[in-house]
Amino acid sequence: MSKELLKIENLKTSFRIKDDYYAAVDDVSLTVNKNELLAIVGESGCGKSALAFSIMGLHSRATIEGNILFKGKNIANLPPNDMNKFRGKDMGMIFQDPLTALNPLMIIGDQIGETLLLHNKNLSVNGRKVKVIELLKKVGIPRPEYTYNQFPHQLSGGMRQRVVIAMAIANNPELLIADEPTTALDVTIQSQILDLIKVLKEDSHAGIILITHDLGVVAEMADRVAVMYAGQIVEIADVYTIFENPLHPYTRSLLNSVPNSDETNSRLHVIQGVVPSLQNLPREGCRFSDRIPWVDSSFHEKNPVLHEVSPGHFVRCTCYKHFYFPHESKEEKQNVIS
Amino acid sequence: MSFLEVTDLKVHFPVKGGLFGRTVGHIKAVDGVSLSIEKGKTYGLVGESGSGKTTTGRAIIGLNNITSGKITFEGRDITNIRKVSKDIRKDVQMIFQDPYSSLNTKKRVIDIVAEPIRNYEKLTKAEETKRVQELMEQVGLSPESIYKYPHEFSGGQRQRIGIARAIALKPKLIIADEPVSALDVSVQAQVLNFMQDIQKELGLTYLFISHDLGVIKHMCDRIGIMYKGRYVEEGSPADIFNNPQHIYTKRLVAAIPDINPRNRAEHIKFRQEVRSEYEKSYDKYFNSEGLAYMLQPVSESHLVALPEKG
Amino acid sequence: MWKFTVRRIFVMIPQVILLSVIIFILAKMMPGDALSGLIDPNIDPATIEAKREALGLNNPWYVQYWDWIKNAVQGDLGQSFQFKMPVSEIIGQRLTNTFWLALLTLIITYLIAIPLGITSGRFNDTWGDRLITGYTYVGFGMPLFIFALVMLWIFGFKLGWFPSGGSVKPGLDPGSFEYIVSKFKHMLLPALSAALIATVGTVQYLRSEIIDIKQKDFIQTARAKGASESRVYNRHILRNSLLPIAAFFGYEITGLIGGSIFIENIFSYPGIGQLFLGSINIRDYTVVTSCVLLFGIAAILGSLLSDIILSIVDPRIRIK
Numbered sequence: 001m002s003k004e005l006l007k008i009e010n011l012k013t014s015f016r017i018k019d020d021y022y023a024a025v026d027d028v029s030l031t032v033n034k035n036e037l038l039a040i041v042g043e044s045g046c047g048k049s050a051l052a053f054s055i056m057g058l059h060s061r062a063t064i065e066g067n068i069l070f071k072g073k074n075i076a077n078l079p080p081n082d083m084n085k086f087r088g089k090d091m092g093m094i095f096q097d098p099l100t101a102l103n104p105l106m107i108i109g110d111q112i113g114e115t116l117l118l119h120n121k122n123l124s125v126n127g128r129k130v131k132v133i134e135l136l137k138k139v140g141i142p143r144p145e146y147t148y149n150q151f152p153h154q155l156s157g158g159m160r161q162r163v164v165i166a167m168a169i170a171n172n173p174e175l176l177i178a179d180e181p182t183t184a185l186d187v188t189i190q191s192q193i194l195d196l197i198k199v200l201k202e203d204s205h206a207g208i209i210l211i212t213h214d215l216g217v218v219a220e221m222a223d224r225v226a227v228m229y230a231g232q233i234v235e236i237a238d239v240y241t242i243f244e245n246p247l248h249p250y251t252r253s254l255l256n257s258v259p260n261s262d263e264t265n266s267r268l269h270v271i272q273g274v275v276p277s278l279q280n281l282p283r284e285g286c287r288f289s290d291r292i293p294w295v296d297s298s299f300h301e302k303n304p305v306l307h308e309v310s311p312g313h314f315v316r317c318t319c320y321k322h323f324y325f326p327h328e329s330k331e332e333k334q335n336v337i338s
Numbered sequence: 339m340s341f342l343e344v345t346d347l348k349v350h351f352p353v354k355g356g357l358f359g360r361t362v363g364h365i366k367a368v369d370g371v372s373l374s375i376e377k378g379k380t381y382g383l384v385g386e387s388g389s390g391k392t393t394t395g396r397a398i399i400g401l402n403n404i405t406s407g408k409i410t411f412e413g414r415d416i417t418n419i420r421k422v423s424k425d426i427r428k429d430v431q432m433i434f435q436d437p438y439s440s441l442n443t444k445k446r447v448i449d450i451v452a453e454p455i456r457n458y459e460k461l462t463k464a465e466e467t468k469r470v471q472e473l474m475e476q477v478g479l480s481p482e483s484i485y486k487y488p489h490e491f492s493g494g495q496r497q498r499i500g501i502a503r504a505i506a507l508k509p510k511l512i513i514a515d516e517p518v519s520a521l522d523v524s525v526q527a528q529v530l531n532f533m534q535d536i537q538k539e540l541g542l543t544y545l546f547i548s549h550d551l552g553v554i555k556h557m558c559d560r561i562g563i564m565y566k567g568r569y570v571e572e573g574s575p576a577d578i579f580n581n582p583q584h585i586y587t588k589r590l591v592a593a594i595p596d597i598n599p600r601n602r603a604e605h606i607k608f609r610q611e612v613r614s615e616y617e618k619s620y621d622k623y624f625n626s627e628g629l630a631y632m633l634q635p636v637s638e639s640h641l642v643a644l645p646e647k648g
Numbered sequence: 649m650w651k652f653t654v655r656r657i658f659v660m661i662p663q664v665i666l667l668s669v670i671i672f673i674l675a676k677m678m679p680g681d682a683l684s685g686l687i688d689p690n691i692d693p694a695t696i697e698a699k700r701e702a703l704g705l706n707n708p709w710y711v712q713y714w715d716w717i718k719n720a721v722q723g724d725l726g727q728s729f730q731f732k733m734p735v736s737e738i739i740g741q742r743l744t745n746t747f748w749l750a751l752l753t754l755i756i757t758y759l760i761a762i763p764l765g766i767t768s769g770r771f772n773d774t775w776g777d778r779l780i781t782g783y784t785y786v787g788f789g790m791p792l793f794i795f796a797l798v799m800l801w802i803f804g805f806k807l808g809w810f811p812s813g814g815s816v817k818p819g820l821d822p823g824s825f826e827y828i829v830s831k832f833k834h835m836l837l838p839a840l841s842a843a844l845i846a847t848v849g850t851v852q853y854l855r856s857e858i859i860d861i862k863q864k865d866f867i868q869t870a871r872a873k874g875a876s877e878s879r880v881y882n883r884h885i886l887r888n889s890l891l892p893i894a895a896f897f898g899y900e901i902t903g904l905i906g907g908s909i910f911i912e913n914i915f916s917y918p919g920i921g922q923l924f925l926g927s928i929n930i931r932d933y934t935v936v937t938s939c940v941l942l943f944g945i946a947a948i949l950g951s952l953l954s955d956i957i958l959s960i961v962d963p964r965i966r967i968k
Contacts, residue, residue, distance in 0.1 A: 043522040043523065043524060043525075044522055053868075056871075056872055058868055058871055058872060080876070080877060081876065084874040084875070084876055085874065086874070087871065087872055087873065087874040088872060088873035088874030088875075089874060092872070093869075093872040095865055095868070095869060095872075096865075097865060100864060100865035100866060101865045101866055101868075101869045102866055102869070103866045103869075103870070103884055103888070104866075104888070104963070104964060105887060105888055105891065105961075105962070105963060106884075114870070114873055114875065114883075115873040115874070118873055118874045118875055118879075119874060151963040151964070153963070153964050157387075164869070167869070167873065168872075186386035186387055186549060187386065187549065187550075187551065187590060187593040187594065188386065188589055188590060188593045189386075190593065191592075191593040191595075191609060194595075195606075195609075213522060213523065214595070215523070215597060216552075216594065216595030216596070216597055217595050219595060219596060219597050219598060219599045219602070220595040220596060220599070220602060220605070222599070239599045240599055240600065243597070243598065243599050253524065254523060254524065257523050257524045257526070257527035258523055258527075258552070258597065259526075259527070259530065259552050259553050259555070259556035259557075267531055268527035268530055268531055268556070269524075269527060270524065270527050270528045270531060271524040271527075274492045274494070274495075274525075275522075
């Protein structure tokens with residue numbers, strides 16, 4: 001049995017705007033292994049959530065091309081009834097905003113119980129309740145019997161996110177997709193939720209896709225990192241490589257724009273221009289080239305592909321070899337590379 | 339005398355209850371906050387949701403009613419800012435969190451930015467247009483774009499429009515309430531850099547409210563940490579980040595993710611230590627209601643909410 | 649919950665008092681009073697004056713108001729000069745008729761609204777949805793009294809499927825089976841006419857509610873659990889969309905009052921609405937004021953009902 005849990009091949013997810021289709025996820029290939037946490041980073045509009053929703057088959061009005069192999073079976077474009085056998089059972093999803101991800105008119109117990117019920121019809125009502133309380137305990141809810149009968153609005157944000165997680169892991173899924181699970185939470189709550197995800201991973205050896213824009217979260221959680229820009233993966237490598245030897249200009253720009261420097265009041269790096277909207281994505285050439293205009297256009301590839309620069313480290317386009325920040329002198333930079 | 343001085347500020351919201359909706363208690367959103375800001379500096383107010391940091395900022399500018407306390411600005415009492423003269427009021431402006439909802443989408447940029455000017459000054463149409471165009475240039479947007487609507491701009495640009503409006507009257511103090519929380523990192527960097535630029539250019543003083551310690555550390559000269567309406571610690575960035583004394587501050591600092599993946603194991607261990615210390619010594623640092631004590635000086639610049647000795 | 653209800657009822661009291669004061673003052677401002685319709689104009693003015701004094705019509709307005717309200721609470725709404733009998737008796741008969749008509753209208757309204765709203769919301773932007781939305785636009789645009797007249801003309805006169813007036817066939821034994829059937833037949837056409845127009849608001853409301861809920865995050869959560877589309881609709885979307893409809897119920901009653909005035913007159917159905925318009929025409933003010941008071945109280949009770957229903961079905965209000 002291979003340890004490859006999920007293999008995505010040339011995935012293209014397109015949305016219809018007016019009369020044309022635009023790819024929000026454009027030719028993405030990646031793998032997730034068992035007991036591995038793959039972080040997908042990028043700014044809003046880079047297609048990372050669209051990718052997650054494609055894997056779960058949650059897009060209702062999008063065309064999906066390419067293959068999504070889950071344990072060897074292609075689940076791309078599977079009819080909803082077949083997909084429902086996977087969703088909630090083999091694949092669980094944690095959503096960004098725990099307030100809106102829960103049904104406001106349903107008690108917590110029923111919402112978690114629903115996941116169990118859908119995939120195990122033989123479980124008795126009582127057995128289900130016992131299991132739900134067990135799950136609530138597992139995700140660190142202090143009074144599970146009491147919370148069972150509560151409504152979402154009676155819980156704090158952190159508690160709600162624990163409930164969402166309990167729902168996602170109810171059937172011990174082998175693949176867990178977490179879409180910005182801590183963005184809506186306070187820092188101290190964020191660290192607790194991240195710790196919980198770590199513990200769950202150690203227990204279950206599930207493969208996890210963690211989608212985030214927060215590089216600190218990536219540094220703390222990920223085994224491997226995929227950086228997305230404009231619907232494509234621009235760099236993918238293990239977490240140490242991404243932080244210690246980032247190559248793609250976008251990865252490097254992102255890392256430089258985070259205020260975490262020890263020296264206060266230093267200048268942060270600003271990426272010129274804006275993330276292009278879906279309709280205005282450049283579909284040819286290096287998609288990042290507009291935002292690094294000082295790099296000579298001849299350094300970009302015509303059709304940028306991922307290059308394996310070292311085992312497991314892929315970078316799109318050749319422009320990375322010639323990239324430097326405007327405030328650095330060009331000569332200095334080139335010495336480092338050569 | 340400091341530039342802005344807040345003394346023992348309290349903002350209590352009544353809680354209605356019972357059969358007739360009588361006031362049965364109060365939520366002490368801000369409960370005895372004192373702070374002072376030096377001219378030209380940036381003061382960071384940090385806390386998690388419900389800590390009272392936003393209420394403090396809104397109370398200073400008069401958006402929340404003050405229960406008690408005193409606020410002076412350049413030595414003049416502005417506790418009732420809505421009643422003081424326009425000259426002083428226009429010196430204090432606010433930047434809001436969400437650049438998507440804080441701008442009126444039905445108005446053109448010129449009307450948004452000129453609104454405070456119209457309230458405080460009498461300018462002819464031509465003068466006004468010229469002024470707005472200058473402001474747009476100042477915040478790095480093209481002067482021709484004044485006839486556009488907010489939705490035609492990106493998030494970072496919209497926040498610049500919010501800033502243009504805030505600096506339109508050449509204020510001296512800007513209260514910035516989570517100005518970059520809704521923005522992507524690269525856009526955030528843009529806005530933060532820009533805020534530092536105009537600070538130097540116009541000699542602005544900031545009260546910078548945020549939950550993001552990374553941003554606060556980057557921007558601020560002095561930092562106050564709030565918890566449940568009270569201060570738990572106040573000091574220079576070095577005091578807060580390298581030598582936190584209050585258990586809550588320690589926990590907050592420990593919760594910031596470390597950007598170096600090599601430190602992961604170490605950081606987790608450290609965080610666990612802090613968490614168990616927090617649980618163990620909670621009673622020592624908080625009173626029976628779970629509130630912080632009064633601030634006590636531990637060094638010249640560093641104040642910590644510790645129980646009174648003896 | 650009970651606290652909320654009790655508080656809500658307390659709020660209602662000043663509303664009712666205010667309503668009664670306004671109605672009383674308006675009634676006083678109208679020319680003539682209870683006496684002017686009763687007496688022969690040739691009687692000696694001194695006798696009239698004595699009579700006025702005896703009836704308390706010369707007292708200050710607040711004393712008169714107090715007398716009026718005291719009697720009203722005891723069920724005495726005064727005399728109708730048209731019918732020469734107590735207003736409460738006239739209203740009593742009519743009220744039952746109006747009540748049954750309103751109930752039937754409500755039932756038909758929801759029988760139409762719920763399936764149409766669901767179809768339209770679930771399959772929005774399909775041909776079915778366009779058809780239903782088209783109907784609602786026609787319903788919004790069509791004045792009730794014109795539509796009711798058309799219905800009466802087609803089904804009452806041309807086709808003769810329904811009786812075109814009254815509330816029951818004369819000569820039947822009250823309580824007998826035929827009597828009930830006849831009552832129902834008399835109500836059906838007016839109720840249907842009113843419901844077909846009144847329902848469009850609810851259809852539109854339900855449609856937009858479903859479309860709105862469909863896009864909520866928790867619907868994606870339900871799908872991510874592996875719930876089938878029908879389960880997603882029945883357990884999550886529908887339940888949440890019906891909530892505001894339930895809350896709207898009380899206001900629907902208020903709308904029915906206005907509708908009943910047209911409907912009862914057009915179909916010559918002996919209810920409060922018909923009585924009201926008829927009394928205005930012959931200036932039977934005691935009846936008019938009583939009707940207005942009744943309508944006003946019904947509207948206030950309707951909104952009370954709405955709030956109570958909402959507080960029962962929505963846990964966010966129920967649990968404070």
